[in-house]
Amino acid sequence: MPLRIFFLAEAAVKDPYETLGVERGASPDDIQKAYRRLAKKLHPDLNPGNKKAEERFKEVSAAYGLLSDADKRAKFDRGEIDASGAEQPQQRFYKDFASEAAAGNPYENYSGFADFADSDNILSELLRRSAHVRARGADVRYHLPIEFLEAVTGETKRLTLPDGETLDVAIPAGIQNGQVLRLRGKGRPGIGDGEPGDALVEIAIKPHPFFAREGNDVHLDLPVTLSEAVLGARITVPTPTGAVTMTVPKGSNTGTVLRLRGKGILRRDGSHGDELVRLKVMLPERSDPELEAFATKWESGKAYDPRRDMKP
């Protein structure tokens, strides 16, 4: 019994300077710095499982409570009060409440482990049985390459997941490259009665051999013959939704852009972009004697200099 009393007394008179690790003559500023340094390490809410840290923090707070008050500090230095006079009332820390598994705690946050709880069968099974724990399942990301024309017209694609399950992805017409489709509830199952996560499907549109896309307009370089360009013609032009007939005006040239209204890609508001057809005049693939004969005697053609603007 005497032994215990001895211990209690010893604890009560622990020197506050020693507790904070400062000299007797330390300035208030040094005392505050020492307290902050220790509090950062020992604050019970930052060490929720460490009883020793909590005990130490209480000692440190008590010591600081005594030494940060000039009046009390002076009395202590003169020996008029001892360190036990600075005992603080019992404080309940936040951790004490957070560990009481109160249902519907708004601060609950399971993002620290939701991923491995999903992927580990034993853990997820254990969690499923526990009534307290509920967390939303994790989102899963997929990458889905689609054809250019599938992006234009829309399409339902079937994804086969690593576990053999399949997932039907409805791709809306007019989807953009890099757009992410969110399939609600198609991610990992939730924990407890938590709702499942989402599947996030990122769309990658493969390039097309001759169509290019800019926003909701489709660009097409269209080869035309010399005579179609010079004399004008009605020609057939491919669009993403099928071929249409278009008039090439007389006197068209390489670089002439013709607009097919509404033949582009569906916009969100329900209207369509345009197809922009850029003409490219093509000479015959093999040399043509008739054309050569014409070019030789074509005087006015020789006077035309298409490079006049490039002259230094």
Place this chain on the structure above:
Amino acid sequence: MMISKQEFLVRAQLERETLEAWIQEEWLIPGKSTGELTFSDADIARAQLIRDLRSDLGVNDEGVGVILNLVDQVHGLRRVLTEVLRSVRSRA
């Protein structure tokens, strides 16, 4: 035990504006009952933690949000660890 906003301000020693800012930041998430905000003892302790972080530990406002988020995650982990241990023990 839920208390009113008025009582919370007194017991947590907070100014009304400070409380509103903290709710705005979602550092505190009070309950709602018949249109009035309600607070728990846990909210009082949490307000004390926020005050400790800002005054004693010299954490700035950005840091407070980060720390609270991590503290909440630690408690989530502790809760789950408790459940897992209980499950394991009940099977053993």
